[in-house]
Amino acid sequence: MSKIAKAFQNGKAFIPFITCGDPDLETTAAAVRAMAQNGADLIELGIPFSDPTAEGPVIQAANIRALSGGADTDKIFDFVRDLRADVTVPLVFMTYANVVFSYGAEKFISICREIGIDGLILPDIPFEEKEEFSGICRRYDVALISLIAPTSANRIGMIAREAEGFIYLVSSLGVTGVRSEITTDLGAIVKVIRENTDIPCAIGFGISTPAQAKQMAEIADGAIVGSAIVRLLEQYGREAPAHIGEYVRTMKEAVSTEAPLN
């Protein structure tokens, strides 16, 4: 069983996201350890990009803070190497195609394998362009995660059949960011996904409260949260890891519990 598959063996999965180097890599390391200790099943590590076109204002600002703090691809590789001395939870990178392409896709992905990165999420690589990266990912056993959106419609089956690791189901139209309400008929999309693949499916975009996370986890196999965590960094800066740990514990409890939340 792959490490990503194991992340979905501990009940419904809770998957937090953090931008590496926001505001510095020491803070990110402390936050990742706090997430792992408080029940995160898989952690998405964002490599900052100058122009993150799929992100809302909160994560855009985190990218700017991280880049101004001096984070770059090589430093982030070293940071993951250090983390892996004690952190065993599955880790995936989330970044934009140009970060991987400009580094050299083969070199980038082979280093992922070497330092213990289990998967790669590239929001600007749709099904039609994935072959450029997926062949290399398969060779190095790094899962290239597929995204499915509310507008995917007739494309869901095609994407699901070739998906690896887990499927990232985008809850809503638009960019990342906290939403008060998610109106997409996600149940119907998950049904089509299930008809086409056995790999797990986690829902992200717009989730911030325990009630939302629980609702999403009931529909799928897990919930992904980014902007709500990045907001804690925005608010508490280097003091954020303790708050992030507490938040992750609450969210993992919410997705795990069978009983309705009150």
Add this chain to the structure above:
Amino acid sequence: MTNPNGRFGIHGGQYIPETLMNAVIELEKAYNHYKNDPAFNRELTELFNEYANRPSRLYYAARMTKDLGGAKIYLKREDLNHTGAHKINNVLGQALLAKKMGKTRLIAETGAGQHGVATATAAALLDMECVVFMGEEDTIRQALNVYRMRLLGAEVVAVKSGTRTLKDAVSEAMREWTNRISDTHYCLGSVMGPHPFPTIVRDFQAVISKEIKAQMLEKEGRLPDAVIACVGGGSNAIGSFYHFIGDRDVRLIGCEAAGRGIDTFETAATISTGRLGIFHGMKSYFCQDKHGQIAPVYSISAGLDYPGVGPEHAYLHDIGRAEYVAITDDEAVNAFEYLSKTEGIIPAIESAHAVAYAMKLAPTLDADKIIVITISGRGDKDCAAIARYRGENIDE
């Protein structure tokens, strides 16, 4: 020049979020249908001719020719189009296509404001809603165009992210499109972005070279020796080049914005200083650092101030069919003043980059050679900025 996956050699493609994939597929299907539809083409030609003032003139610049003392110089007067630039060609095509697709709302990015004004104009004409994204920095540089867009009924959103210029306006328009697809068409302003945009925009702009060819044959009985146009994303250049690509004796020359020089960081000359990358939906050349972070670019011209170049230009560069040269702010400003004084034509500062290269090239060629310069837009919008460049403060 394009294969079914929207590739120009290794360039192009569709590097966009899954959320947008069905939208670009729907657009491609609609375009493939309407581009061969006689009624659509009649309607578009009617708009071009009756509304936008096409065909634009191919004007023999006698004084400039005499003064430079070399090749004969013709100016393709896209500045005489309605709204004052070539942008209207693409916008009328896309807006009409969007209307046929049942869309009721146009969104667009703009740099100098010319594409925004053209989109707002088409939206007014075709009774569509319009929102234009413009970098905050550019709303200051081009305040008059902001007012024109609002006058035409468009909403102008000042983009405060990143460098607050054209690339950030594109990013924000893409974000807005992922947020609202069903009733909205993203009217992209240049030959860039994901397939099918580079092909659609080129086809609508190709009217420029189609006319140059016919007008040149009529006036001179032969093809020109060189066609020169400025390149940001590259829409007026590809439009000026397209029908000459097969005519190997016609030199095609694109003029990029060197800003303060290609040996400085304050430049926007992508082909001269950039390298292969993936951004804004396409694979092409981009100004970027060694980690793939897109570089903040600079040019006096808001319309050329973009860190990438359209994929077909990247391809024409790769195969050596077109040449790309870099023109500094200083050279462009000199050309802006030169054309004004010599021919009584104030060119857009973007177009002045093409004029500047022609001023270098013409004297090196014999008098029996012919150069065509595309004057992509008029320069009224730039007067205040050029005055400032010369140390004079004037109120707009």
